[in-house]
Amino acid sequence: MTKDEHLLHWVKTATSDWKATEELYKAKCYMQSLFWAHLVLEKLLKAHWIKDNEGNTPPKMHNLLYLAEKTKLELPQETLDFFFLMNQFQLEGRYPDYLQDIFRKYKLVQTKKVLDQVNTHRKCLLKKL
DSSP, rough: OOOOHHHHHHHHHHHHHHHHHHHHHHTHHHHHHHHHHHHHHHHHHHHHHHHHHOOSSSSSSSOOOHHHHHEEEEHHHHHHHHHHHHGGGGTTHHHHHHHHHHHHHHOOOHHHHHHHHHHHHHHHHHHHH
């Protein structure tokens, strides 16, 4: 695959994952929706990694801050702060005790606020590709 094909792969899967994020939210699966929202940002950052680096295989890493740091993106501190917040959701299926804390905190309104921000950052990352 060419560099452009690799980049397009990450964009296409991020787009598909965004649809899943929205459907999970509608189904009131808030934690799962936030997990998939994290994947959307992760995949778009991996597309930027491909764009900005010589290789076509981004790091097998889920940390949004780390991925952003390895690109040429110039992101404001508020975006980096949001990525830090979003990192907590990639733990969703990994640590059940941690998951319970998130389940208690993120209900309809809180999840909607986060997803609105993800959507804003998603659109911004797509525009910069």
